[in-house]
Amino acid sequence: xxxxxxxxxxxSVTENEEERLILKGxxxxxxxxxxxxxxxxxxxxxxxxxxxxxxxxxxxxxxGSVTLDGEDLLSQTVDQRARAGLFLAxxxxxxxxxxxxxxxxRAAINARRAKDDPISVTDFLADLDHNLExxxxxxxxxxxxxxxxxxxxxxxxxxxxxxxxIKPKFAILDxxxxxxxxxxxxxxxxxxxxxxxxxxxxxxxxxxQRLLNYIVPDYVHVMMGGRIVKTGDADLANxxxxxxxxxxxxxxxxxx
Ligand code: ADP
Ligand code: MG
Ligand code: MG
Numbered sequence: 730x731x732x733x734x735x736x737x738x739x740x741s742v743t744e745n746e747e748e749r750l751i752l753k754g755x756x757x758x759x760x761x762x763x764x765x766x767x768x769x770x771x772x773x774x775x776x777x778x779x780x781x782x783x784x785x786x787x788x789x790x791x792x793g794s795v796t797l798d799g800e801d802l803l804s805q806t807v808d809q810r811a812r813a814g815l816f817l818a819x820x821x822x823x824x825x826x827x828x829x830x831x832x833x834x835r836a837a838i839n840a841r842r843a844k845d846d847p848i849s850v851t852d853f854l855a856d857l858d859h860n861l862e863x864x865x866x867x868x869x870x871x872x873x874x875x876x877x878x879x880x881x882x883x884x885x886x887x888x889x890x891x892x893x894x895i896k897p898k899f900a901i902l903d904x905x906x907x908x909x910x911x912x913x914x915x916x917x918x919x920x921x922x923x924x925x926x927x928x929x930x931x932x933x934x935x936x937x938q939r940l941l942n943y944i945v946p947d948y949v950h951v952m953m954g955g956r957i958v959k960t961g962d963a964d965l966a967n968x969x970x971x972x973x974x975x976x977x978x979x980x981x982x983x984x985x
Pocket of ligand 3: 776
């Protein structure tokens, strides 16, 4: 089992040449085998948390820690974090000229393996075929240049393909549901659910409860004002859907 621990994390961003504190002490422990969801209103710091975990330099860690099996992640480069087993959907959203999907996937897989032990072509292609079928993707999509000319829905699907192929320890899926129609959402959910195993943990960040009908979380955390203000099970998401964030604000006596 692997464990990702976030302890009293405070993070600021630069706005008009001044530092503004966005995360005000976030605590969260994720084990492999678990699915966690973070919900919360817009602008509350959900993406700041995922970007910080992955190492986006625009987010400045003021204090606190993020560790994977006891190893400090915050001092590691994005690349090192990926090799340690983290995956952030939206990590490679850009179109990368001249690299096909297939080439990218093999490089990403091999980056996590010993230098003298690259994945065999046969194993790679068998896994690729299997996952393309699972996601209703054509082999032609795999041969295309990374994300070039992909529609929004195709990009999302492609991210799930990356996830299925790279098999990280932990995946952070930031609003993977945004802009997806119900069919695409079901395909994306099928992919994420196919990964469920004792060796894989997910942190899903979403504004809406809808996604959680398809990927049922073990834990739901609500973030408001840069803190996790409540943790519950999947029912908490239903309650939020019914009562809105305003209801929770009143219940907890928050003014964020
Ligand atoms: P959420 O994902 O919950 O909607 P974000 O983490 O994206 O919220 O944003 C939290 C706050 O931090 C917002 O006020 C946003 O404007 C600000 N913010 C986020 N990223 C940056 C950035 N790179 N530069 C400046 N401000 C940012
Ligand atoms: Mg937002
Ligand atoms: Mg966000």
